[in-house]
Amino acid sequence: MGEFWPVPDALAYLKGGWxxxxxxxxLAGGDLGRFEGTTLFxxxxxxxxxxxxxxxFTWRGVPRPAERTLRFLPGPGGTVDVRFADGRPFHCLDLSTGRHVAD
Structure with a gap:
């Protein structure tokens, strides 16, 4: 695995296109899928x-167009409170160690 660089302000870091x-x-069936595309913050x-x-988004070998919209709100200490487009909570994002895994 590569090096990780701490990110003190995740919102400032993410702004722009990726x-x-x-x-x-x-987790129930063990199937694997893959998404490839672009994100604009x-x-x-x-x-x-x-x-x-x-x-x-490719699922079970079938590629389909996919899109989604999320809200990234300021959290404590440079973290992000990630919400679905309708405002429901999704997960917290903390890049202070330079790495984050969402479950």
């Missing part, structure tokens, strides 16, 4: 960032 590759695993009214992601 290329995304993500693995997804179904732009300003969110009231503070934080609006995360817009689009690309291709």
């Amino acid at each position: 290329r995304v590759t993500r693995s997804v695993r179904d 732009g300003p969110l009214e009231g503070g934080g960032l609006l995360h817009r992601e689009s690309g291709t």
Whole structure:
């Protein structure tokens, strides 16, 4: 595994455009999927960032277009409170060690 660099302010670090590759695993059945695409982190009214992601999600060998929108809100100590587009909690994001794994 590579080196990790601490990120004191995750929102400032994430702002802008990113290329995304993500693995997804179904814990019940063991199937594996993959998402590849782009993410744009732009300003969110009231503070934080609006995360817009689009690309291709491949599940069981079938590629399909996919997109989602999340809200990245300021959390304590430079962390991020990640929420679904409708405001429901998703997960916390802490990059202070330079690495984060979401379950």
